[in-house]
Amino acid sequence: MMEDSVLFSVKLSIWVAMAATVFVVLVGVTVAFFLARRTFRGKELLDVLFTLPLVLPPTVTGYYLIVVFGRNGLIGLPLFEWTGLNIMFTWYAAVLASFVVALPLMIKTTRAAIESVDENLIRASYTLGHSEWWTAVKVILPMAKKGILAGTVLSFARAMGEFGATLMLAGNIPGKTNTMPLAIYSAASSGDRAQANTMVLLFTVIAALFLYIANKLNKRVLS
Amino acid sequence: MSLSFKGKKVLRNFTLDVEWSIRNELAVLFGYSGAGKSMTLQMLAGLMAPDEGLIQLNGRVLFDNQAGIDLSPQKRSFGYVFQNLALFPHMTVKDNILYGAHGLGRDDRKQRAEEMIEQFMLSGLERKFPHEISGGQKQRVAFARALIRRPAALLLDEPFSACDNPLRIELQNFLQQVRRDFPIPVVLVTHDLTEALTLADKLIICVNGKVLQAGTPAEILNAPACPDVELLVNSSTMSLTCRGSSDPILING
Numbered sequence: 001m002m003e004d005s006v007l008f009s010v011k012l013s014i015w016v017a018m019a020a021t022v023f024v025v026l027v028g029v030t031v032a033f034f035l036a037r038r039t040f041r042g043k044e045l046l047d048v049l050f051t052l053p054l055v056l057p058p059t060v061t062g063y064y065l066i067v068v069f070g071r072n073g074l075i076g077l078p079l080f081e082w083t084g085l086n087i088m089f090t091w092y093a094a095v096l097a098s099f100v101v102a103l104p105l106m107i108k109t110t111r112a113a114i115e116s117v118d119e120n121l122i123r124a125s126y127t128l129g130h131s132e133w134w135t136a137v138k139v140i141l142p143m144a145k146k147g148i149l150a151g152t153v154l155s156f157a158r159a160m161g162e163f164g165a166t167l168m169l170a171g172n173i174p175g176k177t178n179t180m181p182l183a184i185y186s187a188a189s190s191g192d193r194a195q196a197n198t199m200v201l202l203f204t205v206i207a208a209l210f211l212y213i214a215n216k217l218n219k220r221v222l223s
Numbered sequence: 224m225s226l227s228f229k230g231k232k233v234l235r236n237f238t239l240d241v242e243w244s245i246r247n248e249l250a251v252l253f254g255y256s257g258a259g260k261s262m263t264l265q266m267l268a269g270l271m272a273p274d275e276g277l278i279q280l281n282g283r284v285l286f287d288n289q290a291g292i293d294l295s296p297q298k299r300s301f302g303y304v305f306q307n308l309a310l311f312p313h314m315t316v317k318d319n320i321l322y323g324a325h326g327l328g329r330d331d332r333k334q335r336a337e338e339m340i341e342q343f344m345l346s347g348l349e350r351k352f353p354h355e356i357s358g359g360q361k362q363r364v365a366f367a368r369a370l371i372r373r374p375a376a377l378l379l380d381e382p383f384s385a386c387d388n389p390l391r392i393e394l395q396n397f398l399q400q401v402r403r404d405f406p407i408p409v410v411l412v413t414h415d416l417t418e419a420l421t422l423a424d425k426l427i428i429c430v431n432g433k434v435l436q437a438g439t440p441a442e443i444l445n446a447p448a449c450p451d452v453e454l455l456v457n458s459s460t461m462s463l464t465c466r467g468s469s470d471p472i473l474i475n476g
Contacts, residue, residue, distance in 0.1 A: 120305045120306075120307055120309040121311060123265075123309070124303065124309035124311075125322075126269075126270065126295070127268050127270070127297075127299075127301060127303040128323045128368065129325035129372065130297065130325055
């Protein structure tokens with residue numbers, strides 16, 4: 001029987017990853033669409049900005065998030081003053097951290113998928129009288145569906161595995177913000193091998209499963 | 224009915240500077256690859272803007288750089304058949320055709336789609352996807368999709384280039400039938416001489432972004448305007464002779 005604390009961490013991780021993935025899909029597809037289909041000043045700079053969390057140490061990303069969303073942060077302070085809401089050390093913070101580190105994966109795979117849609121299909125849609133918006137909904141996104149799904153699965157897996165930025169922003173509070181990676185860290189550092197083994201094994205299986213699905217969904221975008 | 228095109232566009236290694244006009248006829252833009260034929264079609268359809276020029280369809284200005292007019296492709300009312308046909312692979316035959324019926328009422332859409340399916344001999348294939356039907360059938364779907372909205376003119380970008388010879392002849396006959404059912408100006412781009420001479424009411428010879436000569440095939444065969452055109456005419460006569468004809472001019476009426 002799984003211990004309550006383990007079960008809590010598993011559930012929390014799944015909830016956090018799911019919530020983060022919803023935002024990742026909404027924001028990621030929109031950003032990827034503009035990066036793929038529009039030319040505007042500073043486009044590549046924007047791409048670099050969104051991709052940074054992929055290469056920065058998660059602690060650095062976490063630090064930036066504290067600067068922006070912390071109690072005295074650029075957004076955190078006015079948010080607290082207006083609503084009394086402080087997201088630091090809550091599960092919202094875990095969602096935010098997972099969202100930021102998973103977003104680049106979504107943008108990269110979706111942008112590649114959108115850019116690989118045959119330009120003539122898009123032109124055909126325009127000559128048949130359809131607007132850019134309708135063409136995106138009926139032609140571009142359905143054609144890029146596999147890449148978007150692969151990006152979603154990858155983002156979910158990445159969000160589940162998020163550690164560093166989550167630790168910085170949400171802390172490692174048992175029964176509140178200790179997602180699986182954090183709980184594994186605690187278990188291992190306190191010498192609770194049995195609990196660590198269970199969670200590590202569980203996590204490996206889940207991650208492998210997600211990678212397998214992502215690969216199935218879109219071999220081309222990932223290879 | 225008339226369609227006129229005057230356009231100039233300067234690219235890094237290529238300058239297009241073309242002017243022609245046609246009435247309710249089938250005009251063939253003929254020339255080798257890189258002559259700017261497909262580019263001309265794209266400019267007509269509004270998929271690419273000329274640097275300067277004037278495009279008119281039935282008296283309506285579609286593009287005029289001096290007046291600052293540049294209608295979007297959605298507002299130009301051309302039927303466009305692409306070189307690779309550009310059928311939507313994720314839609315059935317029927318959905319592909321229906322997708323072309325934008326702006327019509329729901330009942331009208333349905334009824335017209337059924338008419339087109341019948342007219343273009345696609346009955347029984349409605350629920351098939353493009354990858355499940357033959358090359359000739361795909362061609363007919365592309366035409367049905369382009370024509371269901373009853374466009375004011377039809378643009379064809381080498382629509383038969385991917386077909387083998389027997390199918391090509393069948394499709395050329397099919398095009399003649401389309402012309403009878405939809406009497407609108409047609410601009411066909413091809414680099415196939417035989418096809419150009421067989422189909423054209425008016426032949427427009429394009430070389431390196433310029434129009435060298437425009438006229439009926441007979442006029443061009445009888446009086447080529449310059450050595451370049453003469454060279455094309457000679458090779459075309461040869462190719463027609465190879466097909467067993469002794470009088471290429473008669474073939475084109």
